[in-house]
Amino acid sequence: MSALLAVRSLRAGYGGIEVLHGIDLAVGEGSVVAVLGPNGAGKTTLLTTLAGLHPCRGGSIWVAGRRVNGVRADQLARAGVCLIPEGRGVFPNLTVAEHLRMATHSGRRLAAIERETYDRFPRLAERRAQVAGTLSGGEQQMLALARGLATRPAVLLLDELSMGLAPLVVEELYNHVALIAATGVSIVVVEQFAQAVLGVADRAAVLVHGTMSALGSPSEIESTLSAAYLGATVPPSSDEP
Amino acid sequence: MPDAADRIEQFKADIADLRIVDPSTARDRMATRLGLLGLVLGIVLPVAAYSMSHSTEDALAQRDALVLALIGVAAAVVGGSLYLKGALASFLRFWLVRDLHERRAQTDRLLGGLSGRDRPAEGELT
Numbered sequence: 001m002s003a004l005l006a007v008r009s010l011r012a013g014y015g016g017i018e019v020l021h022g023i024d025l026a027v028g029e030g031s032v033v034a035v036l037g038p039n040g041a042g043k044t045t046l047l048t049t050l051a052g053l054h055p056c057r058g059g060s061i062w063v064a065g066r067r068v069n070g071v072r073a074d075q076l077a078r079a080g081v082c083l084i085p086e087g088r089g090v091f092p093n094l095t096v097a098e099h100l101r102m103a104t105h106s107g108r109r110l111a112a113i114e115r116e117t118y119d120r121f122p123r124l125a126e127r128r129a130q131v132a133g134t135l136s137g138g139e140q141q142m143l144a145l146a147r148g149l150a151t152r153p154a155v156l157l158l159d160e161l162s163m164g165l166a167p168l169v170v171e172e173l174y175n176h177v178a179l180i181a182a183t184g185v186s187i188v189v190v191e192q193f194a195q196a197v198l199g200v201a202d203r204a205a206v207l208v209h210g211t212m213s214a215l216g217s218p219s220e221i222e223s224t225l226s227a228a229y230l231g232a233t234v235p236p237s238s239d240e241p
Numbered sequence: 242m243p244d245a246a247d248r249i250e251q252f253k254a255d256i257a258d259l260r261i262v263d264p265s266t267a268r269d270r271m272a273t274r275l276g277l278l279g280l281v282l283g284i285v286l287p288v289a290a291y292s293m294s295h296s297t298e299d300a301l302a303q304r305d306a307l308v309l310a311l312i313g314v315a316a317a318v319v320g321g322s323l324y325l326k327g328a329l330a331s332f333l334r335f336w337l338v339r340d341l342h343e344r345r346a347q348t349d350r351l352l353g354g355l356s357g358r359d360r361p362a363e364g365e366l367t
Binding site: 030152155 | 245246248249251252253255256257259261267
């Protein structure tokens with residue numbers, strides 16, 4: 001499987017402070033990569049840099065086999081790289097239907113967007129005339145996802161999907177993420193809390209202090225998480241010599 | 242999933258069509274353009290100053306023309322430096338790419354030549 005999105009030795013920062021110190025990551029077509037890490041590890045900076053919203057100081061970003069350092073965020077978004085930011089970013093005074101209408105800027109017909117969205121998220125169909133500010137946290141996150149998906153992204157960048165949501169809602173949202181990946185969309189998810197995302201991820205990475213401290217299959221990463229978060233060491237298994 | 246496959250192909254095509262300017266290349270190009278502008282000013286301003294000083298007998302206006310000509314000379318010096326910097330950076334970047342290309346082609350030729358020959362038998366080289 002070829003990597004639709006890849007970064008090599010990516011460095012980024014704010015002013016005199018470097019936040020990402022040489023990140024290497026690759027996301028294949030239709031695969032889900034989870035980037036986990038504690039608060040302040042640089043997860044959001046990684047996503048905003050991938051989306052073209054934050055300049056990279058070094059290294060390279062490759063999208064569909066092309067180096068895209070310096071490309072504008074709107075160019076990437078138009079091509080199909082979609083960032084769903086932390087905190088959802090829905091407009092509280094617009095209805096669900098109005099949010100979907102906004103997504104027609106991508107050239108798709110409203111009827112097609114609504115049909116796809118309401119098939120995927122039936123709960124949004126029930127709330128179509130309701131303003132987003134009165135939706136529950138989970139419904140707002142669904143709306144943010146739906147608005148992003150309405151642009152038919154090829155690469156989806158999800159920032160803290162589970163923030164402030166109940167575990168059951170998070171599980172439901174990640175089931176949707178798995179279904180979206182099954183349609184061929186490449187997904188990068190950053191999360192602080194691991195359990196929910198590891199169930200749907202193909203690969204996972206742990207980001208600590210701006211460096212990748214571990215990269216592997218979700219099951220491998222799950223065993224190293226305690227060390228990454230708490231500074232604890234993982235004891236060697238008893239059958240090792 | 243033909244629709245998804247089409248979308249990925251469309252995405253690849255869109256990314257391939259993107260006009261991406263490397264920030265460092267853009268800076269060099271800007272330096273070259275500013276340098277050219279400075280060089281042009283370095284010619285235009287002294288000529289204008291010469292004609293200005295000739296068209297009047299007012300000493301004050303002639304001194305203004307003198308200052309204008311000196312500004313032109315300064316613009317030419319700064320512009321020349323900027324142009325040289327931008328042009329050299331572009332040339333060296335091109336040279337580096339050309340050198341890399343030639344080395345890669347040379348390695349490919351070498352590997353091609355080696356694969357075309359039979360491997361030497363054990364101890365043949367000793």
